[in-house]
Amino acid sequence: MTNDDKKDGHDKTITIVVNGTPHSVPKNDELTYAEVVTYFDPTYPQHPQTVYSVTYTRGDKPKEGTLSPGGSVKAKDGMDFHVIPTSES
Numbered sequence: 001m002t003n004d005d006k007k008d009g010h011d012k013t014i015t016i017v018v019n020g021t022p023h024s025v026p027k028n029d030e031l032t033y034a035e036v037v038t039y040f041d042p043t044y045p046q047h048p049q050t051v052y053s054v055t056y057t058r059g060d061k062p063k064e065g066t067l068s069p070g071g072s073v074k075a076k077d078g079m080d081f082h083v084i085p086t087s088e089s
Contacts, residue, residue, distance in 0.1 A: 014077035030072040031079075040083035053084045 012027035018039040025031065037052050038044045044052075054067040060076045067073055067081075 014075060016075060016077075016079045016081060018081045019083055025075050027075070027077075029075050031067075031075045032072045033067050033069050036067060036081050037083055039081075041085075051086050053086050054081060056081045 013024040014027045015022050016025055016031070016039075017023070018036060021039070023039050025035075033054060034044065034048070036054055036056075040052070041050075044050065051069070055065070056067060056073065057064040057080045058076065058078050059065065060074050065073070073079075
């Protein structure tokens, strides 16, 4: 990567927080439910049948909400995600 690429914003990252742990992600990316859950539980890709409740605050628009399976949200620096395993009834 050249210095020109960095000036164009191709090397920018932001920090999100998942259950108190900071993670660097590319700026201007959409974060999917699966990506956020994988930050919380790295084994999630091997066990996608496990369901999690994912909420966030400090987002862009909307500022807070729920991230459902298959959903995504625009990443914003300082976003705070809370991931909780749910039990099936």
